[in-house]
Structures are given as structure tokens and as C-alpha cells.
Amino acid sequence: MIEEVGRALQREHGIERPSGDFGLELVAGIKKGSVQVNIALTRDVRYARQTVEKIIGTVNWLASMGGRSDGARQPSEIGGRVVRHLNRIAEIQRTDKTEMRLELRNGRRKCEAVFGEAAVASTEALRAPQSEIGGITVYGKLYELRDSSPGEEEGKFFWGELRRDNDDVWRVQFKSSDIAEVAPLFRKQVAVTGIAVYYPVQSPKLIAQSFGPDTDRDYEAAFDELYGCNQELYKAPLEDLLKEIRGDA
Numbered sequence: 001m002i003e004e005v006g007r008a009l010q011r012e013h014g015i016e017r018p019s020g021d022f023g024l025e026l027v028a029g030i031k032k033g034s035v036q037v038n039i040a041l042t043r044d045v046r047y048a049r050q051t052v053e054k055i056i057g058t059v060n061w062l063a064s065m066g067g068r069s070d071g072a073r074q075p076s077e078i079g080g081r082v083v084r085h086l087n088r089i090a091e092i093q094r095t096d097k098t099e100m101r102l103e104l105r106n107g108r109r110k111c112e113a114v115f116g117e118a119a120v121a122s123t124e125a126l127r128a129p130q131s132e133i134g135g136i137t138v139y140g141k142l143y144e145l146r147d148s149s150p151g152e153e154e155g156k157f158f159w160g161e162l163r164r165d166n167d168d169v170w171r172v173q174f175k176s177s178d179i180a181e182v183a184p185l186f187r188k189q190v191a192v193t194g195i196a197v198y199y200p201v202q203s204p205k206l207i208a209q210s211f212g213p214d215t216d217r218d219y220e221a222a223f224d225e226l227y228g229c230n231q232e233l234y235k236a237p238l239e240d241l242l243k244e245i246r247g248d249a
Contacts, residue, residue, distance in 0.1 A: 001085035002039075006051040008078045013047070022048035052104050058082040059102060059113035067121030075126070080201040083123055087202075090120045129197045129205075136196040138206055139214050140164040142172070142185050162192060162206070171205045182211070189214040 003020035010018035023043030041048035058079050075083055089100060093115070100115040113119075144161040160172040160182065172192055174182050194209040 001055065001082065002048075002051055004085070005055060005078055005081050006047060008081055009051050009054065010047055012078070020051075022051070049104070049106070052102075053111065054078055055082050056102050056104060056111050056113040059086070059115050059119055062086070062119035062122040063114065063116065065122040065125070066118050067125055075201055083126055083201040086115060086119070086123050087127060089115065090123055093120065126201045127199060129199055131198050133196045133198075135193070136206065137191055137193040138162055138164065138170050138172075138196075139191050140168075140170070140189070142182075142188060142190050145182065145186055162190070169203045171203055173205060173207045174211075175208070178208070178211075185211070185213065 002022065002024065006020035006022060007018040010020065021043060022041050022045075025040040025042055027038045027040070041052070058075065059082075061075075061079075062083070093099060101112065102115070103112040104110045140162040142160050142162055144159075146159050157173050157175050158179065160174060162170040162172050164170070172194075190211060191214045192206055192208050192211040195207040197205040197207065199205070
């Protein structure tokens, strides 16, 4: 989470090749009833500190929402990245019955946040879909085929990641019965048609209804075929313009 949010923050400040590499050094220790991990920020400390402050600020904002998303402002792009990672942490906390506490120290305690029940409920509220549109076709390369997570109607469907040419990422939900047809398309250019579901902070989801390899398109041949097919639309205006140029009007 720190690295991904750090890259986004560096990019936002105009750094051409953001790395999110803050030289993180982890030192783990065990206290009674808890596990404490100290993370030292040893590189690019300015942006490292801003990144952690952004994460802590987002957790406190989620806690203040009290599990409700109605009327709340939508998180920024960076805030959305934080929320997506917190969603994964929430799944771990729910299973292990734990709670995450974050502290930023610089010789002394500067700021802190607790990712507790209220903040977890807010992340879940932000995961609720905003809208659905049917008949959407998305083109891109198919990556990362994986099974559904526990609690996601296990066995009924599996997931794929569709990366478009503009770097947008779509989560594609395939039916389990489609595995034999989907597997050969892995890491190939495909076209997937289905129901698009949009979320406030997650990448959009496409419930696949039909799919297949994306055929190569000859745009020059298409232009030659279509050019002039509706000549009546512009024939008369063009003749009038030619007359005007020749002085025949």
C-alpha cells in the first residue's frame, strides 16, 4: 500500500519515473496480545512521510463516516488507492478478529489512526456499486485468471483482469463453465461483452456474457469502403462551392 500510494503521490507532483521506493526497513516485534511492526522510512523521506500521512488521514476519514457513504465526498484518486488496499486488510481482520493501528513517528508521535469497525464498515459501503450498464464491450489483454475469494459464491464464477491500451484495468467475472474457452485467451487481445458495474473506489467490473479473440481491424480498408457511400449528402453543396469558385454562381 505504501509503495503504490507513494508512486501515485510522486506522479501527482510531476516526478517522471515514480518508484514508490522509500527504502522500507521492517523490524517485527511481539508484544503481549499484539504484533507490532516498525517500518523505517530511509529513502526520499519527504514523499515517504506525505504518503504515510495520506494513508493515516484516509483511515481517520473512513472512521468518521461511521459506515455510511451517502452524502460523503468521494475519495481522491490516491484516497481510492488507499481504500482498495484497506479492503484487503479488512478481509484479514475479519478472519483473524484483529484491528490495525497506524502511527507515524518522527522522534515523537505525530499522528495515528485505528482501522477499526467503523472504518471497515465505511470501506464496505464504498465498495457498493454505483451503476450498471448492459451491452458494454471492452477490448484489452486478458491477465491474472483466478478463483473467486471465499464468500463470493465460490465455484459459480472466476475472475480475469482485462488491461486496456490506456492502462485502465477491468475486473471480468466469468462463469465457471466458461473456463475451457477462457483459458486459451490468457495474455491475448480479447473482446468481452457484458454488464458493466461501476464502483466509487474499485476498478469497474464486467460480468461477461460473450467473449472471444479481438480480430485485427484494417482501418484503411474500412475507410476506403465507407468513403463516398453517402454521396448525396454532400454532392449538391460541393457542386455549388465549385460553381462559386469558378464564378458561375
